[in-house]
Amino acid sequence: MVRQTYGSPRPTKPTRKAEGGRNHGRVGARGGSWMMSPMNRLIVVVASALVIGCSSGAQLVVVNDSDVRLVDVVATVEGRSTQIGSIEAHSQGQGTVYPRGESGAVRLTFTAGDKPVTSEQPIYFEEGYRLIVTVSPQLQLSTRAEIGRY
Numbered sequence: 001m002v003r004q005t006y007g008s009p010r011p012t013k014p015t016r017k018a019e020g021g022r023n024h025g026r027v028g029a030r031g032g033s034w035m036m037s038p039m040n041r042l043i044v045v046v047a048s049a050l051v052i053g054c055s056s057g058a059q060l061v062v063v064n065d066s067d068v069r070l071v072d073v074v075a076t077v078e079g080r081s082t083q084i085g086s087i088e089a090h091s092q093g094q095g096t097v098y099p100r101g102e103s104g105a106v107r108l109t110f111t112a113g114d115k116p117v118t119s120e121q122p123i124y125f126e127e128g129y130r131l132i133v134t135v136s137p138q139l140q141l142s143t144r145a146e147i148g149r150y
Contacts, residue, residue: 057096058125060084060106063134064091068112070135076107102126112139 058077064070064087073084077097087093087110097106107120117139125131125145134142 056127057098058103058127059130060095060097061130061132062087062093062095062108063132064089064093066090066112066135066137066139070110070112073108073110075133076109077103077105097131099126106131106133106143108133108135108141110135115139 060075060082062070062073062075062084067089069089070087070093073087073093075082075084075095075097077099080098082095082097084093084095103123103125105120105122106125107118109116109118111117112135119141121133121141121143123131123143123145128147130146132144132146136142
């Protein structure tokens with residue numbers, strides 16, 4: 001006896017064997033999507049912002065022991081620049097630099113009177129250190145690093 005069917009046949013769900021055994025976009029046994037949910041995305045964004053934003057950097061103090069005002073003072077560490085601004089004679093300016101780990105030099109650029117000055121000094125420091133750069137009366141730089149923020 002031949003059985004006659006009416007209408008279209010019911011579509012069947014392909015099996016893993018039919019898919020070649022691959023896990024097409026499914027994660028784990030639950031068959032979820034590889035895409036993140038909005039809540040997971042928010043958690044990743046907030047965690048990334050906290051890690052980046054909580055980087056304390058190294059405190060930079062520029063001491064001007066010269067008799068002239070230093071204008072447009074810029075400190076550069078590993079290609080990253082920090083604007084300090086102007087520093088009056090016999091005073092100091094501060095900023096924060098963000099080394100990518102251990103750093104070996106600091107470059108200071110400024111104008112003293114009408115004389116542009118650029119000097120790079122070798123020094124070991126890293127995040128969490130206090131870096132002190134002193135400009136002498138002859139506009140020469142000296143550096144020292146101290147552990148800890150003040």
